[in-house]
Amino acid sequence: MDRLEIKKGIYFVGAVDWDVRSFHGYSTNRGATYNAYLIVDEKIALIDTVKAPFAEELLRRVREIVDPAKVDYLVSNHVEMDHSGAIPQVMEAMPNAVIVTSAPSGLKGLKAHYGDKYQYMGVKAGDSLKLGSRSLNFVATPMLHWPDNMVTYCPEEKLLFSNDAFGQHFSSNLHFDDQVDLAVVLQEAKKYYANILMPYGVQTQKALQIVKGLELDMIAPSHGVIWRSHIQDIMAAYDEFSNGETNEEAVVVYDSMWHSTEKMARAILEGFTRAGVSAKLFDLKVNHISDIMTDVLKAKYIAVGSPTLNNNMMPTVASFLCYMKGLAPKKRKFLAFGSYGWGGQSIPQIRESLQGMGFEEIMEPVKLTYIPTEEQLLYIEEKIAENMG
Numbered sequence: 001m002d003r004l005e006i007k008k009g010i011y012f013v014g015a016v017d018w019d020v021r022s023f024h025g026y027s028t029n030r031g032a033t034y035n036a037y038l039i040v041d042e043k044i045a046l047i048d049t050v051k052a053p054f055a056e057e058l059l060r061r062v063r064e065i066v067d068p069a070k071v072d073y074l075v076s077n078h079v080e081m082d083h084s085g086a087i088p089q090v091m092e093a094m095p096n097a098v099i100v101t102s103a104p105s106g107l108k109g110l111k112a113h114y115g116d117k118y119q120y121m122g123v124k125a126g127d128s129l130k131l132g133s134r135s136l137n138f139v140a141t142p143m144l145h146w147p148d149n150m151v152t153y154c155p156e157e158k159l160l161f162s163n164d165a166f167g168q169h170f171s172s173n174l175h176f177d178d179q180v181d182l183a184v185v186l187q188e189a190k191k192y193y194a195n196i197l198m199p200y201g202v203q204t205q206k207a208l209q210i211v212k213g214l215e216l217d218m219i220a221p222s223h224g225v226i227w228r229s230h231i232q233d234i235m236a237a238y239d240e241f242s243n244g245e246t247n248e249e250a251v252v253v254y255d256s257m258w259h260s261t262e263k264m265a266r267a268i269l270e271g272f273t274r275a276g277v278s279a280k281l282f283d284l285k286v287n288h289i290s291d292i293m294t295d296v297l298k299a300k301y302i303a304v305g306s307p308t309l310n311n312n313m314m315p316t317v318a319s320f321l322c323y324m325k326g327l328a329p330k331k332r333k334f335l336a337f338g339s340y341g342w343g344g345q346s347i348p349q350i351r352e353s354l355q356g357m358g359f360e361e362i363m364e365p366v367k368l369t370y371i372p373t374e375e376q377l378l379y380i381e382e383k384i385a386e387n388m389g
């Protein structure tokens with residue numbers, strides 16, 4: 001098993017999940033990693049654990065370095081089970097370890113998951129733990145993305161254990177940013193931000209201000225590659241993801257039973273193209289909602305279409321709208337559209353849903369009976385282009 005020393009006396013002891021394709025509903029086409037780190041000093045500290053099925057992989061890596069019984073601290077930066085799931089197995093092997101977590105939310109969350117049979121130490125923002133030649137400073141990052149979240153900074157090493165922040169779902173046997181394709185990991189970081197952190201832009205901006213004040217030569221997140229050569233790139237990307245601004249970009253999202261709504265979606269796409277707006281077309285039958293959200297992150301315009309099916313929008317469209325509502329994008333402009341036979345309820349339903357998200361309408365909904373004519377399609381295209389002007 002590879003023994004990766006990321007800095008003298010500090011090791012990657014996490015796990016690579018090559019096969020995971022759905023992460024609580026988010027599509028992870030490139031797999032994932034659950035990163036844990038071991039710091040060997042006068043005191044020994046494990047930073048985070050892994051998903052439960054990977055506990056043995058973590059313990060095997062630790063055993064190659066030290067006897068797990070000698071581990072003094074288990075720092076849990078985040079309660080969620082992709083980082084804490086292995087705590088029961090890990091604590092069996094590390095009975096002397098004290099679990100260090102945020103107070104009060106980390107303590108409350110971990111006890112609700114694993115009981116209070118372990119020795120816990122609650123820490124607050126500004127608290128520090130001396131390991132020997134190194135220390136660990138705890139920085140609270142509440143709601144990034146749970147109330148318990150914190151990050152751990154080792155000033156002597158200029159090393160930030162950032163947990164979910166700056167992470168990406170990307171599996172690789174190489175663990176540094178300069179050993180893999182940067183464009184791919186930045187795209188995965190964008191997808192991660194869009195699907196996990198998008199509702200917390202304000203908190204992200206606040207955390208970025210703190211992180212910018214730290215001397216850094218390495219950021220070790222809990223998912224994906226460790227940043228050492230491209231720290232400025234990922235910080236700039238996070239600033240852009242979370243600044244609340246949108247770009248002149250559009251997403252056109254739809255489902256269709258007999259291609260009429262699809263024809264309308266393509267005409268809308270043409271309208272954006274005519275107006276010089278960068279636009280992407282997403283058929284919900286073949287695109288995952290988590291991939292669509294990656295483009296929604298910076299898109300100013302969102303067009304959503306569905307035919308009417310039994311007095312409703314199609315379930316795929318309802319699912320997309322429900323998911324997008326939760327991720328709470330702001331300051332968007334929308335268009336509702338669709339084909340129908342007799343009642344046409346899907347179109348006002350979509351409109352109401354998007355209005356409920358606080359979006360502004362680009363123009364009146366486009367609602368057509370059965371198959372659109374060439375003239376109607378051309379009209380849609382022109383109308384969109386006109387409304388972009």
Ligand SMILES: Cc1cc2nc3c(=O)[nH]c(=O)nc-3n(C[C@H](O)[C@H](O)[C@H](O)COP(=O)(O)O)c2cc1C
Binds near residue numbers: 262309311342
């Ligand atoms: C199973 C089924 C149920 C439908 N229910 C409704 C309905 O309740 N109200 C309505 O206006 N149209 C209804 N329609 C008609 C479709 O909305 C219409 O055929 C529309 O043009 C389909 O658009 P599409 O080609 O994008 O799928 C239904 C069609 C099907 C196949």
